Amino acid sequence: MNDGPLQHLIRTLSTLPGLGNRSARRIALHLLNKRDTLMRPLAQTLERAADEIKECHVCGNLDSHDPCGICQDARRDQSKICVVSQVSDLWAIERTGAYRGQYHVLGGLLSALDGIGPDDLNIAGLKTRAQSEQVQEIILALAATVDGQSTAHYISDTLAGTSVEITHLAHGVPVGGELDYLDDGTITTALKSRKSA
Amino acid sequence: MNDGPLQHLIRTLSTLPGLGNRSARRIALHLLNKRDTLMRPLAQTLERAADEIKECHVCGNLDSHDPCGICQDARRDQSKICVVSQVSDLWAIERTGAYRGQYHVLGGLLSALDGIGPDDLNIAGLKTRAQSEQVQEIILALAATVDGQSTAHYISDTLAGTSVEITHLAHGVPVGGELDYLDDGTITTALKSRKSA
Numbered sequence: 001m002n003d004g005p006l007q008h009l010i011r012t013l014s015t016l017p018g019l020g021n022r023s024a025r026r027i028a029l030h031l032l033n034k035r036d037t038l039m040r041p042l043a044q045t046l047e048r049a050a051d052e053i054k055e056c057h058v059c060g061n062l063d064s065h066d067p068c069g070i071c072q073d074a075r076r077d078q079s080k081i082c083v084v085s086q087v088s089d090l091w092a093i094e095r096t097g098a099y100r101g102q103y104h105v106l107g108g109l110l111s112a113l114d115g116i117g118p119d120d121l122n123i124a125g126l127k128t129r130a131q132s133e134q135v136q137e138i139i140l141a142l143a144a145t146v147d148g149q150s151t152a153h154y155i156s157d158t159l160a161g162t163s164v165e166i167t168h169l170a171h172g173v174p175v176g177g178e179l180d181y182l183d184d185g186t187i188t189t190a191l192k193s194r195k196s197a
Numbered sequence: 198m199n200d201g202p203l204q205h206l207i208r209t210l211s212t213l214p215g216l217g218n219r220s221a222r223r224i225a226l227h228l229l230n231k232r233d234t235l236m237r238p239l240a241q242t243l244e245r246a247a248d249e250i251k252e253c254h255v256c257g258n259l260d261s262h263d264p265c266g267i268c269q270d271a272r273r274d275q276s277k278i279c280v281v282s283q284v285s286d287l288w289a290i291e292r293t294g295a296y297r298g299q300y301h302v303l304g305g306l307l308s309a310l311d312g313i314g315p316d317d318l319n320i321a322g323l324k325t326r327a328q329s330e331q332v333q334e335i336i337l338a339l340a341a342t343v344d345g346q347s348t349a350h351y352i353s354d355t356l357a358g359t360s361v362e363i364t365h366l367a368h369g370v371p372v373g374g375e376l377d378y379l380d381d382g383t384i385t386t387a388l389k390s391r392k393s394a
Contacts, residue, residue: 004261009246012239017227023215028246029285030214032259035247042209043247046240049206049225050232062229064201088226 006032058129060105060122062087070094070103077101079136081129083155085109085143093141101139104129109147110154121151123158130162140168203229255326257302257319259284267291267300274298276333278326280352282306282340290338298336301326306344307351318348320355327359337365 006028014024031039055061056068063069070076080101084090090103106121130138140155142148156166172190173182203225211221228236252258253265260266267273277298281287287300303318327335337352339345353363369387370379 005242005246005249006259006261009242012235012242015235016224018220018223019215025285025288026215027213029259029283031243032246032250038209038212039243039247043240043243045202045206045209046228046236046243049202049229050236050240052202053229062203062226064203086226088222091222 058125059103060087060107060125061090061103075100078134080139081126081135081137082139082141083126084141085148085151089141101137104138106151109142109145110151111147118154118158123155126155127158127162130159130164135164137165137167140166142168144171255322256300257284257304257322258287258300272297275331277336278323278332278334279336279338280323281338282345282348286338298334301335303348306339306342307348308344315351315355320352323352324355324359327356327361332361334362334364337363339365341368 009031010021010024010028013019013027014021016024019027031042052064053062054064054066056063056066056071058067058071061068061070065072077100080099081104082090082093082099082101083104083106084093085106085108087105090105093099093103104122104126106123106126108116108121110116110118110121126138129135138155138159140152142152152168159166170193171186172193173179173186179187206228207218207221207225210216210224211218213221216224228239249261250259251261251263253260253263253268255264255268258265258267262269274297277296278301279287279290279296279298280301280303281290282303282305284302287302290296290300301319301323303320303323305313305318307313307315307318323335326332335352335356337349339349349365356363367390368383369390370376370383376384
């Protein structure tokens with residue numbers, strides 16, 4: 001292997017999340033075998049996406065429009081804002097089809113370890129939106145981790161002066177999950193939050 | 198998620214080998230967060246590699262030169278040709294540093310199932326090279342699968358009239374491998390090919 005464009009391609013691909021050296025080499029060979037049908041189109045798709053995809057200034061979603069398609073959709077419930085950490089979480093909720101309100105992407109979670117403070121997240125924007133008259137509920141759809149829960153606490157404190165109702169996702173047994181494989185914390189929470197059948 | 202450039206990017210990424218929808222979404226978000234440091238450079242690297250990387254007309258290796266760096270390297274042993282199925286196998290052998298001869302990339306293996314016959318592989322080129330006076334040994338470094346072994350047999354037959362010695366890689370217990378986890382065929386072969394300590 002030389003240090004030319006091939007080596008450079010493999011090195012660049014191997015920096016992508018989830019890809020190591022072996023998978024980068026495999027992808028590079030695959031691309032070189034399909035230069036005109038996949039490799040050049042992919043290059044153009046990357047350039048086009050880099051140019052056209054914007055961050056929505058209202059909610060932080062990624063879309064080719066600003067405001068994004070969700071913020072512009074008048075059929076969606078304007079009284080609910082679902083707060084998520086990342087755009088990928090927004091996508092996960094959208095895939096369920098179970099939610100038809102608005103979103104707010106924080107751009108991360110508070111983390112003492114990684115030095116991420118409130119000013120690094122889009123919390124000010126959320127506060128402004130929460131003060132709008134039409135917003136009645138803010139759903140905190142944050143990870144059930146230490147960082148996720150401290151972020152949820154911080155947001156609850158920040159919005160304490162407003163009249164919105166603050167809710168969070170239910171904790172419990174994942175649908176399809178076997179008790180035997182669940183951690184103690186989840187089982188304890190599921191027991192405490194038990195509902196009548 | 199809309200059907201615009203973002204969806205198109207994720208769909209294109211998810212066609213790469215080893216990537217599914219989830220990893221494609223993750224990579225797309227990572228790229229969009231690093232547009233100028235990773236996304237645009239990757240697009241340019243792809244274009245450049247698609248333009249500059251050629252298939253060596255002698256051995257079938259991929260390189261920015263034709264003939265490739267290995268074929269042009271006068272310090273390498275010209276009397277040995279190592280026959281591999283794919284460029285990735287050539288890379289695997291090069292990484293060991295244990296071989297300093299020439300290569301020949303077939304571009305696949307004979308496969309009745311996939312309808313790959315001798316004319317689909319670069320076997321004619323190998324025969325021509327084998328007839329050169331300086332070539333003394335042809336090492337068949339092909340997979341120990343049905344397709345790999347039938348390809349090896351076919352090449353042995355094809356080269357029967359020439360004076361070159363044909364060898365193949367040894368079969369046996371992988372270095373660091375535990376007997377308990379090995380299949381019966383490997384253990385049988387390793388027993389039959391046992392060597393004095």
